[in-house]
Amino acid sequence: MKKNKIIILGAGVGGLTTAIALHQKGFQNITIYERRKTATTIGAGIVLWANATNILDKLSLLNEIEKVGGKINEMQRLTKKNEFLGAINVNEIDKKIGFQSLSISRKDLQEILIQKIKNLNIEILYHHKATEIKNKAIYFDNNKTVFADIIIGADGRMNSVARKYVNGNNKPVYQNFVNWIGILESDEPIFTENNVLDFWGCGERFGIVPISKYKGYWAGAKSLPLNSPYKKEDNKDILIKLFGHWSSKIKTIIQSTKDENIKYIEVFDHNPITNWHKENVCLIGDAGHSALPTSGQGACQAIEDAFHFSNILDIENNMEEAFIKFQKLRFEKTTIITMAGRNFAKSLFNTDREFCEQRNKKALHINYQNSSIGIAELWSKGLPN
Ligand SMILES: Cc1cc2nc3c(=O)[nH]c(=O)nc-3n(C[C@H](O)[C@H](O)[C@H](O)COP(=O)(O)OP(=O)(O)OC[C@H]3O[C@@H](n4cnc5c(N)ncnc54)[C@H](O)[C@@H]3O)c2cc1C
Numbered sequence: 001m002k003k004n005k006i007i008i009l010g011a012g013v014g015g016l017t018t019a020i021a022l023h024q025k026g027f028q029n030i031t032i033y034e035r036r037k038t039a040t041t042i043g044a045g046i047v048l049w050a051n052a053t054n055i056l057d058k059l060s061l062l063n064e065i066e067k068v069g070g071k072i073n074e075m076q077r078l079t080k081k082n083e084f085l086g087a088i089n090v091n092e093i094d095k096k097i098g099f100q101s102l103s104i105s106r107k108d109l110q111e112i113l114i115q116k117i118k119n120l121n122i123e124i125l126y127h128h129k130a131t132e133i134k135n136k137a138i139y140f141d142n143n144k145t146v147f148a149d150i151i152i153g154a155d156g157r158m159n160s161v162a163r164k165y166v167n168g169n170n171k172p173v174y175q176n177f178v179n180w181i182g183i184l185e186s187d188e189p190i191f192t193e194n195n196v197l198d199f200w201g202c203g204e205r206f207g208i209v210p211i212s213k214y215k216g217y218w219a220g221a222k223s224l225p226l227n228s229p230y231k232k233e234d235n236k237d238i239l240i241k242l243f244g245h246w247s248s249k250i251k252t253i254i255q256s257t258k259d260e261n262i263k264y265i266e267v268f269d270h271n272p273i274t275n276w277h278k279e280n281v282c283l284i285g286d287a288g289h290s291a292l293p294t295s296g297q298g299a300c301q302a303i304e305d306a307f308h309f310s311n312i313l314d315i316e317n318n319m320e321e322a323f324i325k326f327q328k329l330r331f332e333k334t335t336i337i338t339m340a341g342r343n344f345a346k347s348l349f350n351t352d353r354e355f356c357e358q359r360n361k362k363a364l365h366i367n368y369q370n371s372s373i374g375i376a377e378l379w380s381k382g383l384p385n
Pocket of ligand 1: 009010011012013014015033034035036045046047048128129130131154155156157159160161179181219265284285286287290291292293296297298299300301302
């Protein structure tokens with residue numbers, strides 16, 4: 001199969017890491033098709049948890065990521081009035097998995113992946129929006145049609161053409177909350193500690209993630225219907241109205257972020273599907289199993305997919321068998337993560353005052369050491385040694 005023509009649809013985290021992983025295994029004929037006009041990326045930052053940095057190490061990407069990523073020590077939970085509720089010990093998770101969890105801007109991550117792709121001479125064809133997959137071919141909106149032996153659907157959660165082909169439809173599920181995401185950088189120090197701060201309101205949440213002393217990203221979130229009036233308003237004004245009276249750190253962070261670096265996102269995930277492949281098409285990353293940002297694991301799972309997919313395709317001579325084995329290996333873990341993300345979101349975006357009070361009281365009594373170990377156990381499932 002090493003000479004098979006492989007097309008990867010989508011140059012996101014999943015598509016790029018899959019191309020790198022397949023190349024490492026000796027696959028020679030890989031092309032990536034991407035609808036965007038250039039290598040730009042939307043979004044602020046992400047945490048590459050230790051399960052993802054484990055894989056990035058295997059893909060020889062970790063050295064570059066460590067240069068620009070920030071080590072996270074704790075994930076602190078606080079009320080909107082800055083009362084401490086408890087903290088997930090990220091160092092404990094990292095110790096159990098054997099790698100560091102690193103926060104990174106989307107732009108930096110994208111640049112590292114794209115540079116690697118260039119070094120490996122893998123072609124990315126931008127400005128190619130797939131419209132349909134049929135009879136082993138992909139049809140693009142520029143009238144091009146391309147045939148491939150293997151098509152990897154890495155075209156994300158919202159409009160995946162590959163998912164539509166495999167599953168018969170592609171219907172992401174709106175989970176009744178929105179995110180305003182932002183990224184900021186300054187010449188003056190902004191952050192003193194490498195801790196994620198997770199402020200809980202009632203139907204509202206604000207998270208702050210430092211990357212370095214001078215750089216970090218954040219997300220304000222609120223339970224809202226689709227197309228709410230907030231969508232059309234000035235992001236910063238609204239954020240100050242909603243979160244400006246919470247911890248003073250939040251107000252400063254919002255005010256210090258440039259308007260053009262703030263985005264409003266309606267948040268969707270997917271119901272898990274039990275079939276990720278059809279004929280020569282296999283889904284990876286969000287196209288196969290998108291989880292909410294509250295899972296913290298979407299990109300990390302796409303990176304794990306890349307590693308396992310390439311390993312299985314390397315060993316297995318029969319394409320269909322390879323796809324079956326890949327899904328079998330990945331279904332349970334990704335489904336648990338998707339459902340955990342939904343459950344956490346249900347609790348965070350519940351608007352009932354009584355519920356929120358009880359939730360915060362319970363949070364005070366959680367055994368965070370055990371929680372950290374439980375998270376590490378789940379995230380380390382299926383990882384290479
Ligand atoms: C606010 C927010 C915060 C998050 N934080 C984290 C985090 O901290 N940690 C984490 O692990 N995950 C996080 N995630 C999830 C993570 O962003 C996704 O799971 C991850 O980007 C999935 O990667 P992907 O490559 O599968 O899809 P994407 O990154 O969506 O890439 C899909 C690519 O396919 C292209 N494409 C789409 N349709 C077509 C088409 N028809 N033709 C050609 N190209 C197409 C798109 O342009 C895109 O480049 C977060 C998500 C959100 C929304």
